[in-house]
Amino acid sequence: xxxxxxxxxxxxxxxxxxxxxxxxxxxxxxxxxxxxxxxxxxxxxxxxxxxxxxxxxxxxxxxxxxxxxxxxxxxxxxxxxxxxxxxxxxxxxxxxxxxxxxxxxxxxxxxxxxxxxxxxxxxxxxxxxxxxxxxxxxxxxxxxxxxxxxxxxxxxxxxxxxxxxxxxxxxxxxxxxxxxxxxxxxxxxxxxxxxxxxxxxxxxxxxxxxxxxxxxxxxxxxxxxxxxxxxxxxxxxxxxxxxxxxxxxxxxxxxxxxxxxxxxxxxxxxxxxxxxxxxxxxxxxxxxxxxxxxxxxxxxxxxxxxxxxxxxxxxxxxxxxxxx
Amino acid sequence: xxxxxxxxxxxxxxxxxxxxxxxxxxxxxxxxxxxxxxxxxxxxxxxxxxxxxxxxxxxxxxxxxxxxxxxxxxxxxxxxxxxxxxxxxxxxxxxxxxxxxxxxxxxxxxxxxxxxxxxxxxxxxxxxxxxxxxxxxxxxxxxxxxxxxxxxxxxxxxxxxxxxxxxxxxxxxxxxxxxxxxxxxxxxxxxxxxxxxxxxxxxxxxxxxxxxxxxxxxxxxxxxxxxxxxxxxxxxxxxxxxxxxxxxxxxxxxxxxxxxxxxxxxxxxxxxxxxxxxxxxxxxxxxxxxxxxxxxxxxxxxxxxxxxxxx
Ligand SMILES: Nc1ncnc2c1ncn2[C@@H]1O[C@H](COP(=O)(O)OP(=O)(O)OP(=O)(O)O)[C@@H](O)[C@H]1O
Ligand SMILES: [Mg+2]
Numbered sequence: 001x002x003x004x005x006x007x008x009x010x011x012x013x014x015x016x017x018x019x020x021x022x023x024x025x026x027x028x029x030x031x032x033x034x035x036x037x038x039x040x041x042x043x044x045x046x047x048x049x050x051x052x053x054x055x056x057x058x059x060x061x062x063x064x065x066x067x068x069x070x071x072x073x074x075x076x077x078x079x080x081x082x083x084x085x086x087x088x089x090x091x092x093x094x095x096x097x098x099x100x101x102x103x104x105x106x107x108x109x110x111x112x113x114x115x116x117x118x119x120x121x122x123x124x125x126x127x128x129x130x131x132x133x134x135x136x137x138x139x140x141x142x143x144x145x146x147x148x149x150x151x152x153x154x155x156x157x158x159x160x161x162x163x164x165x166x167x168x169x170x171x172x173x174x175x176x177x178x179x180x181x182x183x184x185x186x187x188x189x190x191x192x193x194x195x196x197x198x199x200x201x202x203x204x205x206x207x208x209x210x211x212x213x214x215x216x217x218x219x220x221x222x223x224x225x226x227x228x229x230x231x232x233x234x235x236x237x238x239x240x241x242x243x244x245x246x247x248x249x250x251x252x253x254x255x256x257x258x259x260x261x262x263x264x265x266x267x268x269x270x271x272x273x274x275x276x277x278x279x280x281x282x283x284x285x286x287x288x289x290x291x292x293x294x295x296x297x298x299x300x301x302x303x304x305x306x307x308x309x310x311x312x313x314x315x316x317x318x319x320x321x322x323x324x
Numbered sequence: 325x326x327x328x329x330x331x332x333x334x335x336x337x338x339x340x341x342x343x344x345x346x347x348x349x350x351x352x353x354x355x356x357x358x359x360x361x362x363x364x365x366x367x368x369x370x371x372x373x374x375x376x377x378x379x380x381x382x383x384x385x386x387x388x389x390x391x392x393x394x395x396x397x398x399x400x401x402x403x404x405x406x407x408x409x410x411x412x413x414x415x416x417x418x419x420x421x422x423x424x425x426x427x428x429x430x431x432x433x434x435x436x437x438x439x440x441x442x443x444x445x446x447x448x449x450x451x452x453x454x455x456x457x458x459x460x461x462x463x464x465x466x467x468x469x470x471x472x473x474x475x476x477x478x479x480x481x482x483x484x485x486x487x488x489x490x491x492x493x494x495x496x497x498x499x500x501x502x503x504x505x506x507x508x509x510x511x512x513x514x515x516x517x518x519x520x521x522x523x524x525x526x527x528x529x530x531x532x533x534x535x536x537x538x539x540x541x542x543x544x545x546x547x548x549x550x551x552x553x554x555x556x557x558x559x560x561x562x563x564x565x566x567x568x569x570x571x572x573x574x575x576x577x578x579x580x581x582x583x584x585x586x587x588x589x590x591x592x593x594x595x596x597x598x599x600x601x602x603x604x605x606x607x608x609x610x611x612x613x614x615x616x617x618x619x620x621x622x623x624x625x626x627x628x629x630x631x632x633x634x635x
Contacts, residue, residue: 051465055634073367076467087458091388103380104466106373132391148462 002065003029003078003155003187005050011058012045012211019045021211022059027189027204032182034202035191036300038310042211043191044084047160050189051081064156080154084161084191086145090134094125094144097133098151105152112151119147122177124170138165146174156187163197175200195300207304214307219300226298226306228253228268231276233283234292235263244288251279257311263291266311268302369469377468381476385450386483396487399442403488407434407495410559421563424592431496432513432585433558436578438492439521441549442485443478444528448545451477451532455632464633471626477532478525485521489514505590513588516610520581523614526621533628558582561594574600577613584610 005027012019020042027033035043048054050063052072061068064078088097095116102112120129123143128136133144142165149157162178163171178201182188192198198205199219207215207222215222231251235244238260245256245265252267259266269275276295283290298306305311389396415426454460454477463473503510528545535541553559555569556578562570573579583606586593593606602609 053461053464053634071367073369073467076465077368079465081462081465083458083461085458087462089384089388089459091391092384096387100380100384101462101466104377104463104468106467 003185004065005033005061005063005156005187005189007046007050007059007061009059010046010049010056010061012042012049012054013057018211020049020056023208023211023213025206025213027187029187030182030185031203032178032188032190032201034198034205035189035208036193036195036198036205036304037191037208038193038304040210041208043208044160045211046208047081047083047158047189047191051079051158052076078155080149080152080157082145082149082159082162084164086138086141088133088136088141088144088148091132093130093132094120094136095129097144098148101148102151107152115151119150123147124173139167139170142166143170143174146177150181154186157181157189159188159190161191161193163192163194199300205300207307209304209308215303222300222303223298225303226268227271228298228302228306229271229275230266230294230296230298230302231269231279232264232266232292232294233279233290235265236289236291238263240286240288241265243286244283247282247286247288248279250282251275254305255309257305268298268306368467374469374472377472378475378479381463381468381472382479382483385476385480389484399484399487400491403434403438403491404495406438407431407492408499410434411496411499414559418560418564420561420592420594422592422594424594427496427499427501428591429561429586429594430559431492431499431501432589432591433556433582434492434496435489435517436520436582436585437553437556437558438488439485439517439581440524440552440578441546442488443481443521443525444531444549445542445545446484447478447481447525447528448531448535448541449528449538450481451529452535452538452541452545455533456538460633470630471622474529474533474625474629478522478529481525481528482518482521485525486518489517489521501591503589503591505588509588509590512607513585516581516584516588516607516614519614520577520610523617523621526618526625530621530625530628533625533632552576552578556582557594563594571600574603577610577617579603580606580609580613 005025007023007025010020010023010025023042023046025033025035025046035046037043045054049056050061050068052068052075055069063075066074066078068075089100092100098116098119099109099112102115103109105112107115117126120126123146125140125143125147128140133141136144142162146159146162149159159178163174166174175197178188178190182201188201190198190201202219204216204218205222206213215225217225231248233244233248235241241258241260241263245258248256248265248267251269253270254268257266258264269279276293280290280293301311410430411427415430418426420426420429451474460473464470503513531545532541535544555565555573556562556576557573558578562573562579565573580602583593583603585591587606602613
C-alpha cells in the first residue's frame with residue numbers, strides 16, 4: 001500500500017478569492033513534509049481538501065493511493081487529523097473523548113479503552129482523564145486533540161499547526177512524539193508558521209504563498225537558495241529611518257523592511273567582505289547614529305523573503321504596510 | 325512516478341489490475357467492498373457498521389445531558405405546566421361534541437403536540453449548534469456516512485422529546501386521564517408517536533442545516549409549528565373551526581396522529597369532519613405521513629449538509 005500524498009494542480013476558490021491556485025505537492029510514504037507559509041497562504045485549505053473535508057474546484061489529490069474526491073471513505077480509513085482549531089467534545093471527559101473516537105474508528109470497546117489509557121499517558125493527561133474537556137486549558141485541549149488523531153494508529157497523519165498554543169515544554173514533548181511516530185513509518189503532512197518547527201521535524205519543506213508552491217526542498221537546500229547575508233540596523237532616532245533606508249538600498253538585493261516601532265531596518269545584501277564596513281562608513285557620513293548592527297547568514301525567514309519580497313513574520317508585514 | 329502509484333477512481337472500481345512501483349497489486353487490495361447504497365461512495369459501510377455508528381453518535385449527544393441539568397429541568401417543568409394549564413384552566417371552557425370529558429380528549433393531543441414541538445426544535449437547534457462547532461469536522465474525517473452523523477442528531481432530538489412525552493403522560497395520569505383500550509394498544513400509540521417524532525426531528529434537521537446559525541434556528545425551528553399545532557384537532561375539535569379550514573385541519577398530519585392515539589387509548593376522538601380519509605384510517609394515515617415526510621426530508625437534509633459543509 002502506498003501511503004504517500006500527491007496533489008496535482010489543486011485549486012480552490014472561495015467566491016472570487018483563490019484559496020489554492022494550482023498546488024502540486026508530493027509527500028513520499030514515511031516522510032514528513034512541512035507546509036510552511038504566512039497567514040492565508042492556503043495551508044488549512046490544503047489540509048481540508050486532503051482530509052476530504054472540502055471539495056477542490058480543480059485538480060486532483062491522492063492520499064494513501066486513493067483519490068480524495070472519488071474514494072473519500074477509503075482515505076478517511078487511513079488518516080488521522082488534528083485541525084488548526086481543536087475539535088474535542090467539551091461535555092465528555094478526556095477518556096470518554098478518546099474512547100468515543102476510537103470506537104467510531106471501529107476499534108472494539110476494550111481496544112479503544114486500552115488505547116485511550118496509553119494515549120492519555122503519552123500526552124500527560126492521565127491526571128485529567130476523568131475531567132470534562134470543557135475544563136481543560138487550551139494546551140491540554142490541544143494535546144487531547146492530538147491524542148485523538150492518533151487513536152487508530154493512522155498510517156497517514158495531518159497536523160495543522162499542532163503546537164500552536166503549547167508551552168515550550170509541551171512543544172518539545174510533542175516534537176519528540178512526532179519524531180517517534182515518524183520513526184514508525186507514518187507519513188506526515190505538517191503545517192506550521194514556525195520555521196524552527198519545520199526545521200526540527202520535516203524532511204522536506206514546501207513553502208506556499210497565496211495558494212501556490214513557491215519553493216520546495218530540504219532546509220539546507222532552501223537556505224542555499226539565497227546566498228545573501230542579512231543586515232539589520234537599529235537607529236537611535238526614528239526620524240532618520242527613511243534616509244538610512246535609502247542608503248542601505250544601495251547595497252541591498254532586496255527592498256528594505258522597516259520596523260518603525262523598533263527603529264529597525266533589515267535588508268538582504270551580497271555575501272561580500274568589507275560590505276558592512278562600507279555601510280557603517282556611509283551611515284557615519286550621513287550623521288546617522290546606530291544603536292545596533294547585525295550581519296548574519298540567511299534563515300528560512302530570509303528565504304521566504306527572497307522568494308516573495310515580503311517578510312514571513314506577520315507583524316513585520318503589517319509594519320511594512322504602515323510605513324508605505 | 326506519480327501516475328502509476330495512483331489508483332484512479334474509475335480504474336479501481338472497474339477492478340482492473342494496476343502496476344504499482346513495478347509490482348502487481350493484487351485485485352483484492354483495491355477491490356473495494358461495495359456498500360449497500362450507491363456505487364463507490366459507501367465502500368466498507370455495511371448495515372451493521374451503520375447502525376453501530378448511529379448508536380455511538382446518538383450516545384455522543386445523550387452523554388452531554390447529565391452535564392446540562394438546566395436543560396433537563398426545563399424539559400420537565402415546561403410540559404408539566406402546559407399539561408396542567410390545559411386540563412385545569414381551559415378544560416372547563418371548551419365544550420366537546422357529545423359532551424365528552426376534555427381531559428380524556430386533550431392528553432393524546434398534548435402528547436402528539438409535545439412530540440412535534442420537542443423533536444423539531446431540539447433537532448433544529450442541535451444541528452445548527454453542531455454546525456457551528458469544530459467537532460463536526462472531526463466526525464467528517466472519520467469513515468462514517470454523512471447520514472449516520474445526522475441520524476445521531478435526529479435520534480437525540482426524539483429521545484429528548486420523549487422526556488417531555490413521559491412528563492405529559494404522568495401529568496395526565498395525575499389529572500385523571502386513563503388509557504382505556506388495553507396496554508398493547510397504548511404501547512402502539514407510543515410507537516406511532518415515536519415514528520412521528522422521528523419524522524418531525526428530520527424536519528428540524530432540515531431546518532438546522534438550512535439556517536446560518538443557532539440563533540436563527542431557535543426561531544425558525546418553531547415558527548412553522550404554530551399553524552401546524554393550531555390547525556389541528558390536538559387541543560380543540562375540528563368542528564369548532566370555520567368550515568373552509570376544516571379540511572386543512574383534517575389533512576394535517578398532527579390531526580391524524582392525535583386521532584390515532586385517541587383511538588388506541590380508547591379516548592373520545594371527536595374528529596368532527598366527515599368523509600376524510602385520515603379521519604377514518606388514523607393509524608395508517610399517521611404511519612404514511614411519517615414515512616412520507618422522512619422520504620422527503622432525509623435525502624434533502626443529507627444533500628444540504630454535504631453541500632454546505634464541503635464548500
Ligand atoms: N471559508 C472561507 N471563505 C472565504 N475565504 C476563505 C475561507 N477559508 C479560507 N479562505 C481564504 O483562503 C485563503 C487561504 O486560507 P487558509 O485558511 O487555507 O490559510 P492558512 O495558510 O491556513 O492561514 P493561517 O496560517 O492563518 O491558518 C485566505 O485568503 C482565506 O482568506
Ligand atoms: Mg490555517
